[in-house]
Amino acid sequence: MMDPEKFRHDSSRYERPNLRYRCGRGAKWGDPCPLGPTTKGQCGGTSECHPAKVGDRFECRRPAYAGGPCSDGPKSDGACSQHRPPCRPRRTIRSVRGILAVGAFALVVAIIAVFLTVSPSSSRAITSAGPLTGGHANFTAKSGCVSCHTPHNGDVGGWVLAAFREDDLTPNCLTCHTFGGDPRLGHNAAAETTPRGRETSCTECHTEHKGESFDIVMMPDEACNACHKTRVDGFSVNHPQFGETFPHAQRTSIVFDHTSHFAKHFLNERVKDSAPENCTTCHEMADAVKSVKPRNFNETCVTCHGDAISSRDLVLLRLPEFSENLLDKQKVMGTCGPTLDQWNMMMEAMSGEEGDMEEMKSMMTGEEEFEPVSTEEASAVSAYLLGMAPDDPETYTKPMQEFLNRLIEEGSAPIAELIDQRAGKKVSNRLLAGLNPELVRRVACAWASNVEYSPPNDPEFGGWYGDGLELKYRPPSSGNHSDPVAYEWALFAAASQGEKDEVLVDFAEVMRKVVLSRTEGVGACTKCHAVSDDGKGGLEIEWRYRETKANPFTRFDHQLHLTLVNPEGVNLVDPSAGCRTCHTVNDQAQYQASFDGSDPHDFQSNFAAIKKETCAQCHNRGQVRQDCKTCHSYHFKPGFDLRMAKDAK
């Protein structure tokens, strides 16, 4: 144990470790001098004391711990008589620490300054928080940081301003990224039912500079719960039950009654051998994602319904019952020539029988009593084209007969003229494609002569033909599913929904009902193709299979799930396997009735709604993932702007 008296104030030096310098002798493990170095680092120990003047004499002030006053005492000039060679003071640890700390700080500042000024790449190294993801790195390679960070190429003033100003990067993101709705609103506010919510910015969810392979679209379930009022902790835990019609938000574009086909038609002995074996016989698995498209008509329906198209005619004109004959018979005969009856009568008159001559005169001048050959109504198409009531001979006799006169003189041109007039544009060339004007003239001549038109042969190959009191179109029986004339007439009929003329509205409706009739319409188009409201006040014929637009933020990959249920290996009629594992047929649904109207949302599906429990069999805790992003996406119709690709070059 050290003697505590040894370090009494009068027996030891007062150590000052906070000073910048210490004695050089002590640093070399010698005996430090009593005075120590000066604050400026010079040796203060060349003398042992600083003598003090007391009265007219100098007195030694060597401290007691250094031996007390020396025997020689101070010199006469007051200098100490005890000399030592000077030492080289050393910095104290504290001083060295301070120098190192300031130096380290300054070194870092200097390195940053150098990096900022040497080159753009070094500047980028000192400002970048890390590598961009692969795609962003590629498309911003040309413009660099300024692609997203506007202040990057600015001056110091710009930087200072930027440091105190919110810099929303969203507009820069939108130079490349496009969305189906407002990118700043929740789910891009795509659906009418999507609440607009508060405005968002891209960087709220997407973080960059986390490395090339960073998952920039990663989104935790909690982020969904941040906005959605109904909190979901996991699909199987408390996800709301699916809708009552899920996933069928509207009727299908193709009318196909699965129930009647499964239960009746496919079991019919006549077609049993042609019936599909399983769902994938008719549905295409190869590109199945959210929807599993049916194969086309020629691969599926044609087996049983191949002759349906050519079995439905369009009646363009029908000779109606006239109340009187206002036609100039001589003119008609002059233009069209005599009919067979007239020719026979002329032959008889020329043979000299007086009565016959009188009868012929009477026929030529129209003085005999008029008996109309037709007791029918005008066709719905001609009623709409001519704007006349098809069942009122008093009103339509005159205009119809004048129209016949024009047909006799001009062939099909008057019909084309009326069609274009009603359509408001030139469409007659497509609607009347293949119609021979001479056929029209001959039919008109016959009708003007008050006789039925006799076709030279049967229209077994289809096309335009006259038959008695009607001028009709029959889709050719060539096996061509998409007959262009029938297609155009269906479009023409659908477009008449927009008829503005009050007089024609009712006639248009009657014409639409006939042409677009599911049981009688031309080409049987609407037997399978739904006629639906187009959302703009018009009608739309759903020619093509329509992928569902419902639930735009919900995705389901049929392809992945089909491998589980093995639909190819399952018999169609097995109700507990294959596709029917999830899609249960609803026998009670009034499926066909769903297509009586044009509202696609007023419907009953062939299939019962899918229940949450069906999915939860696998998507459950500890089984298959069940986070929100498994089935839901956030953005609506995300895409890219072409400029992006150009900039990258």
Added chain:
Amino acid sequence: MRAEQAISIRYFTLLGIFVAAIIAFTLHAIEMPNHLQRPEFLTGYVMFGLMLLVALLNVRKKLSMVPIGRAAYWLAGHAFFGVMLIGLYFVHTQTIWPEGGYERAFAMMVYLVTASGLAGYALQRISPRRLAAADLEIIYERIPAELAEVRRKVQAIVLESTKESGADTLGRHYLESLSWYFRRPRFFVPHLFGLQAGQHWIRFQVQTIERYLSAAERAQLTKIEGLALYKDKIDLHYALQSVMKYWLLIHVPLAAALLALMFWHIIAVNVYAR
């Protein structure tokens, strides 16, 4: 004693409040991304504040005359908040090794400062106990003078022995072997690790020369051995007190460099990421 206990309770209560606040804040920051909020700025500025707070320890040491809490509490707070900063750093960056050259330099500096701080704190906790067990108290700055005094005493004993015995055996042994030992502190590393190399060396030297000495010389040799063992304790103090002081030569400059990196980081994120 009661007053000291009251002070301790007050300080630990304050520390507890800080701990609770930081834990609550950390949990809140972890939760923020789930509410489409960015925690980076909040955690960043809290870290900035804490860094300045822990850096104030150095100021506190220089202002020893100002009554702003005991240095021991400041040190405890410095160590505690330093460790909390590492936790906050992970919450802030959401990774242990970020991307980007600058960010990695920053991370490396954070880890080095924390590691050196933890090592230093461990030294500050362990070394004083070992010093207290050494049965000697000596101020670090007085060690050179104390060694010089020991050396003078040994040399005086050797001279006296030579005069009295007329033999130079002890004198030559001092010049050839013992003077090396008494010239400066020895066995630095063994002392750090609590080894007895110094004492073994002394005993070896004593045993080596003892047989060649007379009885009078042996008595003098015993005095020299006593002084050598005393010096061994001084050497222990030197070794342990040195590392208690020199670790700051690593920790403080690294912390200064970290502060410089932090200032630039704050500027950069405000310009680029705000």
